[in-house]
Amino acid sequence: MxxxxxxxxxxxxxxxxxxxxxxxxxxxxxxxxxxxxxxxxxxxxxxxxxxxxxxxxxxxxxxxxxxxxxxxxxxxxxxxxxxxxxxxxxxxxxxxxxxxxxxxxxxxxxxxxxxPAGLGLREAMAIGTAGFTAAYALHRMEQNEQSPALGPIAVTGASGGVGSLAIDIFSRRGYEVHALTHKTGADDYLRGLGAHEVRHLEVDKLGTRPLERAIWGGAVDNLGGSVLAWLTRSVVPLGNIASIGLAADPGLETTVMPFILRGVSLLGINSRDVPRDTRLAVWQRLGGDLRPAxxxxxxxxxxxxxxxxxxxxxxxxxxxxxxxxxxxx
Ligand SMILES: NC(=O)c1ccc[n+]([C@@H]2O[C@H](COP(=O)([O-])OP(=O)(O)OC[C@H]3O[C@@H](n4cnc5c(N)ncnc54)[C@H](OP(=O)(O)O)[C@@H]3O)[C@@H](O)[C@H]2O)c1
The missing domain is CATH 3.90.180.10 (Medium-chain alcohol dehydrogenases, catalytic domain)
Incomplete structure (x- = not known):
């Protein structure tokens, strides 16, 4: 060669x-x-x-x-x-x-x-690590009893790769998705992917109480830091938060109150070391019921x-x- x-x-x-x-x-x-x-x-x-x-x-x-x-x-x-x-x-x-x-x-x-059947090579790379990670997060959350009935899913870093695919995949699966973004001017893009609502993140308005009003059925977080801490305080009882990224901050300052009093689960998502059988199963789903639209x-x-x-x-x-x-x- x-x-x-x-x-x-x-x-x-x-x-x-x-x-x-x-x-x-x-x-x-x-x-x-x-x-x-x-x-x-x-x-x-x-x-x-x-x-x-x-x-x-x-x-x-x-x-x-x-x-x-x-x-x-x-x-x-x-x-x-x-x-x-x-x-x-x-x-x-x-x-x-x-x-x-x-x-x-x-x-x-x-x-x-x-x-997987149902995907071409170009589509598989449009999905890539970003889409695989979003689908794996959904897979893990549903194994832990996430369902659309729990309420809307917050997606942070919404206009990025993982965020965009998460909006598409979760909305296609029947979830009401709220896109949380720093960008002004991305609303049409995010709604076009299936976001029901677009919210502009103002980090200084996220509150400081150990438990805020529970508004999210679950969350997909790409940012870490104060936004992830706020999500732990504002997810409903038994909701799941998939912690995927640290685009804003690798820190996390919260209390055990959401976990103990609301049964909230914080699921760590690492797309690199997924067991082979699960990896194959998630790819099959990406060509099937989770195929991004x-x-x-x-x-x-x-x-x-x-x-x-x-x-x-x-x-x-x-x-x-x-x-x-x-x-x-
Ligand atoms: N755990 C895993 O297996 C795994 C897999 C893939 C990716 N990741 C991680 O997930 C995160 C997202 O990855 P990606 O590929 O989607 O990245 P990306 O395409 O660059 O998107 C990241 C998005 O996060 C927001 N953002 C970026 N910098 C920020 C900052 N300093 N403060 C606040 N928001 C910021 C922006 O969205 P808005 O403007 O819409 O807010 C940006 O579009 C990264 O941290 C990446 O390393 C982890």
């Missing part, structure tokens, strides 16, 4: 230097399946890795990109044969393994999910590999709306 293009980050004196390079297959981290990549997508974590704003890479240099979808080119794993369509999210790509911003990707077979609205940008360097600052600044697809094929 000839060399191919990949977007690789080098850690130099504690700084990240990211650039497009030509690599050979034997320069990638080991794996028994080679994928001819068709699409990837940008997630917040990729922006942290590319800019060095967060410590993501555990080794250097490393091809970044936490998502990839494509077809198997060669396989020593009997579960996969050339031509199989596969999708990979999480699993340590861009942390310990060379990731998805590459024309060819080499990975252990255990990381791969067969592309508004992917073409959510994909707000499509770029080629060489356009990646200009893409990350908007994620760090929190000004990005929707998802960016990366064309590799």
């Amino acid at each position: 000839q060399d191919f293009r990949a977007f690789r980050v080098h850690l130099v004196d504690g700084r990240s230097e990211a650039r497009l390079e030509r690599l050979r297959l034997d320069e990638l981290s080991p794996g028994d399946v080679v994928i001819r990549a068709a699409w990837s997508s940008i997630n917040y974590k990729d922006a942290l890795a590319a800019t060095g704003a967060g410590k993501i890479l555990r080794r250097s240099p490393l091809v970044i990109g936490v998502d990839v979808a494509g077809t198997v080119e060669a396989s020593e794993d009997p579960r996969f044969v050339p031509g199989d369509a596969v999708v990979v999210v999480g699993c340590g790509l861009s942390e310990t393994h060379d990731g998805g911003f590459s024309e060819f990707v080499r990975l252990p077979g255990d990381f791969l999910n067969p592309l 508004r992917l073409e609205r959510i994909v707000t940008r499509e770029v080629a590999l060489d356009e990646l360097p200009g893409c990350f600052d908007a994620y760090i600044a929190g000004t990005m709306t929707g998802r960016t697809l990366v064309r590799l094929g």
